[in-house]
Amino acid sequence: xxxxxxxxxxxxxxxxxxxxxxxxxxxxxxxxxxxxxxxxxxxxxxxxxxxxxxxxxxxxxxxxxxxxxxxxxxxxxxxxxxxxxxxxxxxxxxxxxxxxxxxxxxxxxxxxxxxxxxxxxxxxxxxxxxxxxxxxxxxxxxxxxxxxxxxxxxxxxxxxxxxxxxxxxxxxxxxxxxxxxxxxxxxxxxxxxxxxxxxxxxxxxxxxxxxxxxxxxxxxxxxxxxxxxxxxxxxxxxxxxxxxxxxxxxxxxxxxxxxxxxxxxxxxxxxxxxxxxxxxxxxxxxxxxxxxxxxxxxxxxxxxxxxxxxxxx
Numbered sequence: 001x002x003x004x005x006x007x008x009x010x011x012x013x014x015x016x017x018x019x020x021x022x023x024x025x026x027x028x029x030x031x032x033x034x035x036x037x038x039x040x041x042x043x044x045x046x047x048x049x050x051x052x053x054x055x056x057x058x059x060x061x062x063x064x065x066x067x068x069x070x071x072x073x074x075x076x077x078x079x080x081x082x083x084x085x086x087x088x089x090x091x092x093x094x095x096x097x098x099x100x101x102x103x104x105x106x107x108x109x110x111x112x113x114x115x116x117x118x119x120x121x122x123x124x125x126x127x128x129x130x131x132x133x134x135x136x137x138x139x140x141x142x143x144x145x146x147x148x149x150x151x152x153x154x155x156x157x158x159x160x161x162x163x164x165x166x167x168x169x170x171x172x173x174x175x176x177x178x179x180x181x182x183x184x185x186x187x188x189x190x191x192x193x194x195x196x197x198x199x200x201x202x203x204x205x206x207x208x209x210x211x212x213x214x215x216x217x218x219x220x221x222x223x224x225x226x227x228x229x230x231x232x233x234x235x236x237x238x239x240x241x242x243x244x245x246x247x248x249x250x251x252x253x254x255x256x257x258x259x260x261x262x263x264x265x266x267x268x269x270x271x272x273x274x275x276x277x278x279x280x281x282x283x284x285x286x287x288x289x290x291x292x293x294x295x296x297x298x299x300x301x302x303x304x305x306x307x308x309x310x311x312x313x
Contacts, residue, residue, distance in 0.1 A: 008228055008286040015109050015281025016274055021119070025273035028097055030266065036090035039082040099130045105277070106197045110284045126199045132207035137192040141185065148184055152177040186229045190218060193283055200284070201291045216294035217287055228282045236275035243268035 016022070073080055103126030104119035156173060163169055194214030198205045205213065218225055247265045251257075 008224070008282045008289075009231070011110060011285025011288075012228075012232070012278040012280075012282030015277050015284075018109070018114075018277060020116075021105070021108070022270060022273045022277050025101065025276060026266065026270040028101075029094070029269050029273065032090040032094050032097075035093075036087035037083060039086045040076075040079055042079070095134075099134055100124075100127050102130050102196050103127055103199065105280050106200045106284070109277075109281050110288060122199075125203075126196075129199055129205075129207055129210070130196050133192060133195045133210060136195075136207055136211060137188065140191075141188050144184055144188060145181060148181055149177065183226070186226055186233070187222075190225050190229055190283075191215065193280075194218065194287060197283060197287050197291070200287070213291075213294055217290045219294075221286075221290065225286060228286065229279075232275055232279035232282065236278060240268060240271040240275055243271050 100123050102123075104121075104123030106126070107122035108114040108119050152173070156170075160167075160170060160173065191211055191214045194217050195207065195210035198210035198213045202213075243264065247261065247268055250261055250264065
């Protein structure tokens, strides 16, 4: 006898039990960050290592560390530009890896314990599908968000040109634009994630048809899905951001404190990965209830056009 399906939010918290998956995502993020920072290694060794400024940076001294960091950025500007190029490449590689990992996450979550072979094989198999979904999402987001924010600028330029800069109506328009943009992005992100998750229920579904599947899966429960997205964005993201803020503000006055600071910095990466896994767990829990009916409705044959027309005599 199978256990009753969990609620969507409970499924997300249950997904947090997959510690090795969270660790994989955190280690991948840390490796990409180190790869992007490697061009700074000669500059750090030449101008910071063994100096008082380097000690301030290692110990995260509240008053002197930021000043020494800004001095380093100014003095080592060529190395910093090289590091930016490396960080850009690492960011692109990170997007590719996330696209790759999504196929394994979709296949593995919600089905008990799994091995890495059960994770990487569907990740490889679904990579092309997820890449196509990414391109479609980028096109949809560019068009929709561009139209939204471009329309706001046009309205502000034409309708508010005679309004004083400190008028309340400008503040209202600003926040309506921001909130509307966030909700629009949330809806597009849900369609994108659900389109990638369509391979869980139909292993050969195409990218365009997967977006149609996602639209049908959201039908009648859009508010519920939106609340899931906003929960993991603000509640989960707030926890991860709090850990980052703690690492930014925490001074380290001794070697054990420096070790604790490094551990806290990695914990922030772990929390970010945990939030992503939890969100995917909630989406899978949501789709496990609605995915099969949505796929059946998508696959149902349409009635013939002739049957819809009145018989003429």
